[in-house]
Amino acid sequence: MKITAIKGMSDILPPESSVWRGVEEKVRQIFDSFGFEEIRTPIVEPTELFVRSVGETSAIVEKEMYTFEDKKGVSLTLRPEGTAPVVRAYIENGLQAKYPVAKLCYFGPMFRYEQPQKGRSRQFFQIGAELLGAESPMADAEMLILLKNIFSGLGIEDVRFEINSLGCAVCRPKYLEAIHGFMKGKEKKFCDDCQKRAKKNPLRILDCKKEPCRELTEAVSTISDFWCEACRKHYREVRGLLLAGHVPFKENTRIVRGLDYYCRTAFEVLCDRLGAQNAVAAGGRYDGLVKDLGGPDIPGVGFAIGMERLTLLAPLIHDSRPTIHEPMFFALLGSEAEQAALSVIQELREKSLRVESAYGGSLKSQLRRADKLKAKWVVILGENEVKKGVAIVKNMHDGKQNEILMGRLVGELSK
């Protein structure tokens, strides 16, 4: 009985981990350019945090959370998303007093108990960004521009941006009422799922993929008919800024978010290469959330990118640190040679050079190893060399080799 990873949670091994690192490095550079700083929050939070923010009737809270009791009987939950913990930390640490506008980003695992498939696992990684304290459409637009920079920075050109406005606490209720009114008397014509949605999350009906439901909802007035003047203006300005910022987008009045806290701007970044799970990033504005969680009345806007999906789209990105290429290799024969080499190896590594060696084996096998590691320089040290106080330095590209005094080795190799 071997022990295996649990369903929906996978290991990220080399060389794939190199893609992850390359992607993360690139994204961090771009975050830097926008002034976002990293926040690291715990992976476990009180269950109530997600119930109150994501929403009791959301699919996440209803059936997807990893919830358990600790030894004192307190209900804890493995975070299913990143925004609520960041907002909790923002309030708890009084960041509104420290930053007029807080720009925070995070990288880390999220957990949802779902049926795994490609691009969807139970532990999955997200890269997220939250901008707190700005109500201006400029904030919404910058988040989308930031996303655009990330995708183009990674060489991903075949994504499309879709945006919508979900209205606010003033105008959205009126729209929900209109949907209910529209459905009245013809509930039976909708699919089972939509009949459930009518009660829990009416907006989702617009998102149904079944043809009969789509046809029925063609006749529903779109949310744009219900926007209040403030929402209308906000949305118009966001679109104007996106045009100015060269973010190509498509308006899609059927975009709905699965989390209750969103209002006004909602957006998704989609790609056809991902199959059914075609969203690689999504986000929106959440102006009431900070207040709902017990903080001051501060607006926010944010997004999350699915790391697994992102690496699926950018498989050619790799860790680009120069030191990992062309390592030096020390072929050591016998324990005396190992002892003699150690301080030289240490000095070279202190200069951030990559130094490899085998852990035993014949000279032949050690050189084979050096070749596989693509080492350019190999230092050969055996009994004869130790006695003479020299080392053989071999250039693997042209096969030439020279004897170098041990004392001059570091200088020669770090040239």
Add this chain to the structure above:
RNA sequence: GUGGCUAUAGUGUAAAGGUAGCACAAGAGGUUGUGGUCCUCUUUGUACGGGUUCGAAUCCCGUUAGCCACCCCA
């Protein structure tokens, strides 16, 4: 949670109820201590548990996992 497809060395693939094989990868060696090409050798496998059968990788059932779709979402 629902439905469908799949499961053979590390990877990719053969074996149509009768000896589990091939390629690549990995490791050792090819006369004292010199890599790549080449040659030889070696390691590693029928996901797990039952059943049918003289005999199962192959047929059946269950479990697990992966994939595809629904649901949902990143």
